[in-house]
Amino acid sequence: MSGILTYALHYQGAFNKNSLGAVSEGARLAQQLGVESAAVVVGGDDVTEEMCASLGQYGAQKVFRANAPEGLGAPVVDVMATLIQERGYRYALFGGGLLGFEIGAGLTARLRAGVTMEVTRVKVQDGKLVAERPILQDSAIVDSGYVNEPGIIIGRLNAFEISPAADGASAEVETLDVQLSEWSTKARMVQRGEQRGEQVNIEDADVLVAGGRGLGKAEGFEMAEELAEALGGAVAATRAVVDAGWYSYSAQIGQTGKTVAPKLYLAAGISGAIQHKVGMQASENIVAINKDPNAPIFEFSDLGVVGDLNKILPKLTAAVKAAKGG
Amino acid sequence: MKICVLVKEVPDAAVEKRMDPNTKRIDRSGEKNLNPFDTHAIEAAMQVKEGGIVDVDEVVAVTMGPETAVRALHKAVSLGADRSVHLTDPSLAGSDCCATGYALARVLEQEAPDLVLLGQQSDDGECYTMGAIIADHLRMPSLTQVIKMDVQEGSLRCERQAEYGYDTVEIDLPAVISVGDAINEPRYPSLKAIMGAKKKPLESKSTADAAIETDRVGEPGSQTAVLAINPPPAKQAGEIIEDEDTDETIQKIMSWMDERKLLA
Numbered sequence: 001m002s003g004i005l006t007y008a009l010h011y012q013g014a015f016n017k018n019s020l021g022a023v024s025e026g027a028r029l030a031q032q033l034g035v036e037s038a039a040v041v042v043g044g045d046d047v048t049e050e051m052c053a054s055l056g057q058y059g060a061q062k063v064f065r066a067n068a069p070e071g072l073g074a075p076v077v078d079v080m081a082t083l084i085q086e087r088g089y090r091y092a093l094f095g096g097g098l099l100g101f102e103i104g105a106g107l108t109a110r111l112r113a114g115v116t117m118e119v120t121r122v123k124v125q126d127g128k129l130v131a132e133r134p135i136l137q138d139s140a141i142v143d144s145g146y147v148n149e150p151g152i153i154i155g156r157l158n159a160f161e162i163s164p165a166a167d168g169a170s171a172e173v174e175t176l177d178v179q180l181s182e183w184s185t186k187a188r189m190v191q192r193g194e195q196r197g198e199q200v201n202i203e204d205a206d207v208l209v210a211g212g213r214g215l216g217k218a219e220g221f222e223m224a225e226e227l228a229e230a231l232g233g234a235v236a237a238t239r240a241v242v243d244a245g246w247y248s249y250s251a252q253i254g255q256t257g258k259t260v261a262p263k264l265y266l267a268a269g270i271s272g273a274i275q276h277k278v279g280m281q282a283s284e285n286i287v288a289i290n291k292d293p294n295a296p297i298f299e300f301s302d303l304g305v306v307g308d309l310n311k312i313l314p315k316l317t318a319a320v321k322a323a324k325g326g
Numbered sequence: 327m328k329i330c331v332l333v334k335e336v337p338d339a340a341v342e343k344r345m346d347p348n349t350k351r352i353d354r355s356g357e358k359n360l361n362p363f364d365t366h367a368i369e370a371a372m373q374v375k376e377g378g379i380v381d382v383d384e385v386v387a388v389t390m391g392p393e394t395a396v397r398a399l400h401k402a403v404s405l406g407a408d409r410s411v412h413l414t415d416p417s418l419a420g421s422d423c424c425a426t427g428y429a430l431a432r433v434l435e436q437e438a439p440d441l442v443l444l445g446q447q448s449d450d451g452e453c454y455t456m457g458a459i460i461a462d463h464l465r466m467p468s469l470t471q472v473i474k475m476d477v478q479e480g481s482l483r484c485e486r487q488a489e490y491g492y493d494t495v496e497i498d499l500p501a502v503i504s505v506g507d508a509i510n511e512p513r514y515p516s517l518k519a520i521m522g523a524k525k526k527p528l529e530s531k532s533t534a535d536a537a538i539e540t541d542r543v544g545e546p547g548s549q550t551a552v553l554a555i556n557p558p559p560a561k562q563a564g565e566i567i568e569d570e571d572t573d574e575t576i577q578k579i580m581s582w583m584d585e586r587k588l589l590a
C-alpha cells in the first residue's frame with residue numbers, strides 16, 4: 001500500500017543530510033502505519049541507479065528517479081503531484097530546507113492538501129499522521145492534523161534524525177517520465193551553489209564566536225575575529241550579515257548554512273531568529289551578548305549579557321588573553 | 327507592466343503573541359502593524375517602477391483580512407502603492423495556508439498582474455509558503471527568499487541563497503517572487519504620503535466579488551486542523567547579566583566560562 005513519499009535533495013552526487021533524515025523518518029512512520037515508504041530523486045544523468053538504490057540503507061523501499069531539473073521547486077511539484085495522484089501516496093515529507101518549503105507549498109495548491117511546516121516531530125494517531133509544529137518563537141507547540149489526505153509535512157532543519165536501516169539494503173528503483181507543466185519550465189537555473197567569500201571551516205571548531213547584524217558593519221567582525229583568536233576558535237555568521245556581504249557564506253549558521261555544536265558558542269549581536277537557532281541550539285554552552293533585552297536569543301542562551309558589544313568584546317578579548325597567559 | 331504586492335497586517339513586534347485557547351488561532355488583538363517583511367516587497371516594487379528599465383503602470387497592494395487590515399493597505403500606499411484591494415469576508419476567518427493561498431490567488435487572477443511580490447514570511451504565522459502556493463494556482467513560475475532582482479523586458483534575473491550557496495535564476499514574467507529582507511532598505515514614508523494614503527483608491531471585495539468558492543476557505547474549508555496546543559518542553563532559564571560596569575561584567579563572564587572549563 002502506498003504510504004509516504006519523501007523528497008531526497010542531492011547535490012554533486014551526495015544526498016542532503018536533512019533529506020536523509022527525512023527518508024529515515026518516512027520509513028519509521030510508514031512502518032508504524034503499515035504502508036510503503038518511498039523517495040523521489042529528481043535530476044539528470046548525474047542521478048545514477050546505484051545512488052537511488054542506496055536510499056534503501058535509510059529505509060526507503062521504493063525510489064522514483066525522475067528526469068527533471070533539480071534545484072528549483074516547480075519541476076519537483078510536477079513529479080510528486082503525479083506520483084501522489086496516480087499511486088495514492090498519503091503523505092509527502094520534506095526535510096528542513098528552502099526547496100522543501102517551495103515544493104510542499106506547490107503541492108498544497110496543486111492537490112488542495114493541508115500543509116504543516118517547521119515540523120519538529122511526527123506521530124501516528126488513529127492510523128493518521130499528526131505533525132508537531134512550534135509556533136510564535138517556539139512559545140507553544142501545535143499538534144496539526146490533516147482533515148483529508150494527502151497531507152504535506154515540511155520538517156524543520158535537523159528535526160529528523162538519520163538512522164541507517166540496514167547495511168547494504170537496496171531500494172527498488174523505478175525511472176519515471178514526467179510531463180512538466182508549462183510554468184515549470186519558465187524558471188531556469190543560471191548558476192547553482194555559488195560560494196561567496198573565502199572558504200572557512202567552522203564545523204570542527206570547539207569555540208565559535210558568531211556575529212550578527214548587531215556588529216553594525218562589516219568591520220565589526222574584526223572584534224569577533226580577535227575574540228575568536230584569543231579563545232582558540234573560529235568566527236561564524238548569521239544569514240543576514242552574509243547576505244549583506246559582511247562575511248563569508250561558508251561561515252553561515254542555520255537554515256541554508258551550517259549546523260554546529262561546539263563546546264562554546266558566543267553570539268555577538270545576534271537576535272536569535274528560529275532559522276539561526278536551528279543551526280546552533282545543540283551547542284554545549286551558549287553565551288549571548290546583545291543590547292536588546294528582548295532579543296529571542298536570551299530565551300535559549302545559558303549566559304546572556306545585555307550590553308554594548310563595542311564596550312564588551314575588546315575587554316573580553318583582553319581578559320581571555322590575560323587568562324590564557326598570552 | 328502591473329505589479330501586485332501582497333501585504334498583511336500582523337501583531338506589532340512589541341506585542342507578546344499567544345494562541346487563543348478557544349479559537350485555536352493566533353490572538354491578533356492589540357497593537358498591529360504592516361508585516362515588516364512586506365515593506366521590502368513594496369520597496370522592491372518601487373525600485374522596479376523607478377528604475378526606468380520597464381514601464382510600470384501601477385503598483386497595487388492586496389491584502390486579505392478583517393476590517394482593521396485596511397491600515398496595512400494605507401501603510402502600503404504611503405510607501406508608494408497606487409491603489410489597493412482588500413479581500414474581506416467573515417467566511418474567510420480561520421483559513422489555513424491552503425485556503426488563504428487559494429483565496430488570494432482568486433483576487434490576483436482578477437487583477438492579472440505581470441509580477442506579484444511578497445515578503446518571505448509573515449511575522450506572526452511564519453509559514454514561508456504563500457508565494458509558492460499562489461504561484462501554482464496562478465500557473466506562474468516563482469522563487470522565494472530572493473535577495474537580488476534585476477528586471478528585464480519580459481523576465482527577471484534573481485539571486486537567492488539556497489542549500490548549497492547562491493543560486494542565480496532567470497524567470498519569465500508573469501511570476502511570483504517572495505523577497506528576503508536583504509534585498510533592500512525600505513524607505514520611510516513622507517508625511518505627505520501618509521496624509522494622502524487614505525485618498526488613494528481602495529476597493530473592498532467579498533468572496534463573491536472574487537469568485538471564491540466559500541467551501542474552500544475559512545475554518546470549514548481548511549485542510550489542517552489544530553488538534554492541540556501544548557507548552558514547549560521546559561528549559562532552565564539562562565543567567566542574565568545587565569552590563570552596567572563593564573569590568574565587572576567581564577569578570578562575571580570570565581568566571582562563568584572558567585567554571586565550565588572553557589578557557590583551558
